[in-house]
Amino acid sequence: MIQDIEPKHLYNEWKKNAVPKKSSAVVQFRGQDLLCRIDDNGLKFPSRAQFTEPDEAFTYLFELDGREYYLLFDENERALDGYSYRNIGLFRTEKPQELAYAAVSAWHLCSWYRSARYCGRCGEKLVHDVNERMMRCPKCGNMIFPRINPSVIVAVTHGDYLLLTKYANRPGAQRTALVAGFTEFAESFEQTVQREVMEEVGLKVKDLRYYRCQPWGISGNIMMGFWCRLDGDDDTIHLDNFELADGAWVSRKELQETFVNNGIALTAEMISEFAAGRDPYSLEKNK
Ligand SMILES: [Zn+2]
Incomplete structure (x- = not known):
């Protein structure tokens, strides 16, 4: 199954105050399309070094195979040499499997972040919590965790x-x-x-x-x-x-x-x- 990537492991724990390194992987979606490269070696994610945005623009997702993955949340089109936007359905067929799993797991979180922008209780704009992967309402204290x-x-x-x-x-x-x-x-x-x-x-x-x-x-x-x-x-x-x-x-x-x-x-x-x-x-x- 897609999650059977042993001996590799996707470390899903939230990292407090994580800052992307130049080599960190960046996940960015436009609609349902993932910015990626697919060549003879399979699926590839771009690196932090290929983006000019400030560190605050990146949200920590997870770690896989010694590399941290960050979400670049906006949906603006990026033109990176050799990279293009591909429908996330690619996770069903692309290799290596651990990267396909990373792509679809990032999609899960990205979808949740997209729908967790405002408080369902009072309508205030939500902010990301520091200690956990959780969106918090600064007005009424409502806590929203990833939906599964x-x-x-x-x-x-x-x-x-x-x-x-x-x-x-x-x-x-x-x-x-x-x-x-x-x-x-x-x-x-x-x-x-x-x-x-x-x-x-x-x-x-x-x-x-x-x-x-x-x-x-x-x-x-x-x-x-x-x-x-x-x-x-x-x-x-x-x-x-x-x-x-x-x-x-x-x-x-x-x-x-x-x-x-x-x-x-x-x-x-x-x-x-x-x-x-x-x-x-x-x-x-x-x-
Ligand atoms: Zn609220």
Whole structure:
């Protein structure tokens, strides 16, 4: 998955009073486009030395591979030799993976900074806190932290079959999604799983097993991956046509022959684990 960059590590701790060095990486977006360079060695970020702005213009983001990353928040067009603006969707395909992960993680923070400019309580302009990555209201003291949306991805299994879905209103979408949705107020992740499966495909599930989770910076989500099994014998899918265009039970054999894991997304990893017989129910059965 995209966050699996070991032995490298993205250090997300806030650094108090951090000042960019000449070699620090600069992340700047115009709309959804990232200022970067892509050559034979892959993705590259510009350095602080290539910008004339004062240090105060740069907001500390994180450290990766011994290099600090800073956000240049404004959206003015920069003309840097060899660099251009590329849609942030590049994180799905560009290498090296740790830099693609840095790009999409920076996007997550940039999106949040864009929407955390004024106090939602009193309307005052917010200022950045010194000690934490947090926006603070100088008038009423309101504290706003980076927004991360909890959600679940659910692999619904029934023996040698896995339930795959296709999103509605997304042209070109393949039938390679799993049931997914956001956690609502007053519910646990397990309850989100039960509710989303019932809402999207009208099925009852049991034997939930947590798999892994994934930060998904493009939309600011943290996605919890769960396995579950159909509860009962009625496997009839009742599709929620507002959210889904298609839903079907796909056999392990068909997945083995057709499914390709892109190595980036939790959904793809879970489908590929099922295809390989490494879902928890197969593993428990074969123990
Ligand atoms: Zn306020």
